[in-house]
Amino acid sequence: MATATISRIGRELAIPRENEGFDIPAMARKLWRPMVAMGLMTVAAGVIVGIVQANLNVPLHVSQVAAWNPGVLFLGIGFLLSAVTFLLATILGELRDGGTSVQQALGEKALILKRPLTGKLFPPAMMMGLMTLIAALAVGFVQAAKLDNNPGAAADIGAWIGPLRFAGVALLFTAVALALATIVHSLRFQAARIEQIADQHAAA
């Protein structure tokens, strides 16, 4: 993208609509539904496993399920928070498309917000959070396997696996907060653009 196409509107940077790169909202529109479905199914599986665990009689089996089932539940929550992040990206897409249609209706060149730093950071934060939770689930199974023959190693894993799960969820909440901050940028850009168009019409 040429630097000359970037203009400043209010406190935000804007680019022409046709200069936008990869369309993240279009991808998010397709992915939020599968994420909600996977999240609800994964959490339901975790709840059912919890009920089965309550009826187990062998203490080792109870401990083994206790090692990996929290990973399943956290992953389900992770899928749902990813769906929320995708929906926020969809909202950003709606704001962009709506702003474009308003500018075109006013006979103006369609400018969109140049993706701010928050907009660049929230997709990788979401992916890192989800990958952390998937890794934590895999480690939970390793811990459960070690309970049988190496309880010391299993206890060592148990010491850090819990914080790792919370780190994954924290990354997902970071992604949600960054996406919301991007929406704030978008709303501020739209207000400044409307004001600019009104000033241009008043001067003409």
Next chain:
Amino acid sequence: MDSLDREAQARQRLAFALLGLVTLGWMVGLAFGFALADGAGGGLVRTSPQWLSPTLQGVIALAITSVAVVLTAITRRIRIRAHVLSEALPRLLTTH
């Protein structure tokens, strides 16, 4: 526009229904916790440490789902807002 408005309203109602379930869920969870602390003897209460925590995480999942449903309603409202502004702003600029 009317269909978008109806969709948004339906999703808002669904989100409120989900929030009702969430409220009921954490209240029942809390009641089970107190029953367990009081040493209530029922088998259901005694085994609750194993299944109560996963179930309450299910309640959190429902709460996040209600957030997602409200966000879909907001998406529709933004679409309506853009349509209304596209119609109304050019008329405002030509009449003033």
